[in-house]
Amino acid sequence: MSILRWNQVRDPWLEMRRVQEDMDRVFRSVWGQDEANRWSPGLFPAMNLSSDAERVTVRCEMPGVPLDKLDLTVTRDALTLKGQRELQQKGAEVSYHRRERRGGYFNRTISLPFEVDPEKAAASYKNGVLEVVMEKAETTRPRQIAIKTT
Numbered sequence: 001m002s003i004l005r006w007n008q009v010r011d012p013w014l015e016m017r018r019v020q021e022d023m024d025r026v027f028r029s030v031w032g033q034d035e036a037n038r039w040s041p042g043l044f045p046a047m048n049l050s051s052d053a054e055r056v057t058v059r060c061e062m063p064g065v066p067l068d069k070l071d072l073t074v075t076r077d078a079l080t081l082k083g084q085r086e087l088q089q090k091g092a093e094v095s096y097h098r099r100e101r102r103g104g105y106f107n108r109t110i111s112l113p114f115e116v117d118p119e120k121a122a123a124s125y126k127n128g129v130l131e132v133v134m135e136k137a138e139t140t141r142p143r144q145i146a147i148k149t150t
Helices: 012-030
Strands: 046-051 055-061 070-074 078-085 104-111 122-126 129-135
Touching: 046 104, 070 129, 078 129
Parallel strands: none
Antiparallel strands: 046 055, 055 129, 070 078, 078 104, 122 129
16 A cells, blocks of 8 residues: 655645646537537638739639529628528438438638729639639839839
8 A cells, every 4th residue: 555645735626627637628529619620611611812913813612502592792801601501301301321411501701912993803613613703902002113213
């Protein structure tokens, strides 16, 4: 039998806090809320935003979203995408054994890195990919300035 030394300075609640933190970490990982849990699905729809000298382009992957359930709004500095994707089969009782695709309503607003002209925005939707091309506003486009010599 070993003898353990009793430490009077030790905080009795310290061990309880440590146990609580460990349990919180376990529950977050079980329900997919842990940052280390990389397999959990991210934001929907997934977006890529790129730009060149003349325009800003946003590409969104939205498989299973019908065009009539999609609403797109462009302002000078933001793009808002609203829609609905239904995954449940109508009229059938379905038991999911694994469900990685999300369904339901979504609403995403992203800030644009440059001001754009909303009147010159164009969108196309093909094979579940939405592409929105927006021309940069004249005030944000680079200008060539001639240098005069004196």
